[in-house]
Amino acid sequence: MKGLFFIALFFSCFDVMSNNETLDTIAGKTFELVDQKIPKQYKKTAFDSISIVESQNLSELIQQHSSVFIKDYGPSSLSSISFRGTGASHTQVQWNGVLLNSPMNGQVDFSLYPTIFFNQAELHHGAASLMGRNGALGGSVLLKNSQNFEAKNTAFIKQTLGSFGAYKTELSTCFIQNKWLFETQLFYYTAQNNFEFKNISKKGTPIEQQKNAEMSQYGIQQGIYKQLKNGSFGGRIWLFDSDRNLAPTITKDSANENQKDQSFRALLEYKQVKNKLSFTITSGLVKDVLIYEDMSAKIYSKSNSYLVDNLINTTYYINNNINIINNLNIRFETAESGGYSTIKERTQGSWMTGVVFNLGRVQLNVFNRFIALNNVFNPLAPSVGGKIQLLKKEQLYFKTNAGINYHYPSLNDLYWNPGGNDSLKPEKAQMIEAGFSYTKNIRNTELTLGAVGFYNYVSNWIIWLPTEFSYWSPTNLKEVENKGFEATFGLNTTFGKLTIKHNANYAYTASTNIKTNNELDNSINKQLIYVPFHKFNYTFSAKYKNTSVYYNYSYTGMRFVSTDNNWYMPAYFIHNVSISQQIKFKKVKLTASFKANNLLNQDYQAMAFRAMPGRNFLFSISLGL
């Protein structure tokens, strides 16, 4: 312990884990100018710092604090996503701009992203994602690490113990000297996940203990940045290792499946404002290794994927009313796997150009993205948006946008042996949305309201189907119509030393399959499986002096699990609460916190026949400088 603390001091900045500052104050003003922001006519959800801190990983953060659905297969298992009714590969995850989706299956396992590894997170809904990239037909998740060169040196260590053998150590330091900034985040997490559940698949629904769900994760992230005049230069490295047993569905008495994920991610960033031009140059390198083993089936498979992702994002401020945006991205992907006959690779280039007009109460933008993949050129992926302030003295806006987005098939879709189909076309989404937003500040209270309706028609949707041969193969057969409505509510109040925050999100999503190739196929005009019609969550947090309380409620509505919509999973609703107390001794802050998850001990399944834990507790102590 003493040794760890020494390391903490040695590395010694920002203080994201001590949860008493909001992210808006962490982000230094200097760089507000530099980071390109999506125009406000597009929808984004920004997570506040307390939500990030209260969540174990990205999966939990999105699940509990947004209206986006996470397909959670249980602790230690896969977590994938369905954003606005789309498939798991239709959501992109970016880390400071670098796209992390696997080149192999195009997806991301959200359980492998610990929240200590980023201090800002945003969701870009629908066409909002087009500014950064093409391919996110549902939306994007943006993880950021912001630097504040004005901050004090900090060191922070947190120890958490929890139910079912959970044990976590987190360490975070930031040290600034002579315009250099060094930051480190380290963490180790292990859990047995041997919780009890009611086994509904067996006669008499016996209470059983979850089997084969032990896991451990560790990771380190190191950032080094140099402050420049009107800019910064630096880089960071993300090392992550996960070793987990994959729990079987509750129908199985035993399982021997294990998965290891190893990631190496590094990036260099150069941000600068010069005269009227602001730009960010980012270069990222990602190596992901996935090792899957099934002892009983005698399967051992290892796949390696590498990608290099380069970005140049520029904004040119012609005057206060017109900004020109040009974003260039060149991405190289390669993967080797037992599922491919040879090593596969590809290069994708894309260039987005556009203009944003600020005309008093009206803001308009026109963008287009040009895409080239392996020398095939696609010249049209446009997006247009507009916003109008409806009342002169009120922050009430009408917003609308529309766009066309292409998602290219993954390497597995193209080359998996057997079945891969190298003549697949990109999936195409045509989307449009419109809504209102309202912000009101009255003395110490800030109210935000938002509502947006969307329509997203996806054609050439890639679906793996059984073939006349004995394997499955992907085709561009599916067509899906996604319609929905999203509403947000926020209320922040400060009375002296008391701060109270309320935050709520709701989404209605109707995602309909509108094409089949078999007249007997009853999936036509039915809701896609695992897309809940209703999702709602609410977070309350209050802080008085050094005491904080937090409450989160999330409701996930019924979702169908058979394509003919004959089988469904019932709705579930989870309550989480926590309380924490901070004590200050001179410069040292000691925080103790206690959290109860699934307070009402609800017995539920998010995914069919996957056991989920009942009420469980976490206790943590942290020490910060």
Added chain:
Amino acid sequence: MKKYFLYLPFCLLLFFGCKKEEIGPQCLNCDETFISNTSSTDVLIINEGTFGWSNASITLYNKSNNNVNQNVFKNANNGTDLGDVAQSFLQINDKGYIVVNNSNKVEVVNISDFTSLATITGFNSPRYMLKINNSKAYVTDLYSNSIQIVNLNSNTISGNIAVPGWTEQLLLHNDTAYVCDMNNNNILIINTLTDVLVDSIKVGISPNSLVLDKNNQLWVLCSGGFNEENARLMQINPADRSLVQTFTFSNINHSPGSLNINRNKDNLYFINNSVYQMSITGNSLPSTPIVTNSGNLFYGLGIDPTNNDIYVADAIDYVQNGRVFRYSASGSLVHQFTAGIIPGSFWFIE
């Protein structure tokens, strides 16, 4: 106003907190009728169900009045799920044996009403079952490198026979069991009196099904694996374990399966995209199907031993209830109906 928001969580808690408890997949429209008495005019459709779920099911179809009952096992047993992936079915006298692959068990039911009599447990990944005599049966296995010997009196596993890998379909002839060895591309020969593996016969890649004809000749269908070699239909003489002839499929992409034989044991049937019929005296593989798939993907095949009607199933997308088609012996459609999720095999009640 502000106080109201403080109460909001509790309002929501009350609002959503008092629902009837339902866990796991629920069926909106499922047959819940009980069956009283099966008869020899009944056909069972064994629906695998979704891998990893416990929604394997049995559909009962009466071929004289076209009546269909779904979820026969569940309805006969107080709502207990059959399990995870029903692979195959075997009737021995008045009992039915349902091999439930991913649940590692064999369910024993009363053939007349499907009430559960016993559950044989201890398997690894059971596939097919064969009656050896009134007190003994064999069960092949995907992963265990052994064939389990089942005591039919005690409904327990009494022993096993070591084999070199994945064993699939099997049949009995003259106190000898002939077993498809999928990994090593052999037909294993087991002396059923001593339960000893005595020999093997080399066949094509991935022998998945086999039948015995009226001349006591063995026919083995080998799918050829995933484009590893062309599929083959092979005739073997069990008397001297010799290969009599081989028919090779012309397209390497083709992956035929579900070899069946008619009542008189002189016509072979198999699925190769469409359903084909071939005489045991044929000189070549049939070029025209007896049942054309016309847009369907046929997954399971059964030949009615009483009248040679052809039953074939389409699992559609494998995530919804499948469809069963009944054709006459000459290949004209007689009836079609919905079964459960992934209808994979048929059994004609004796």
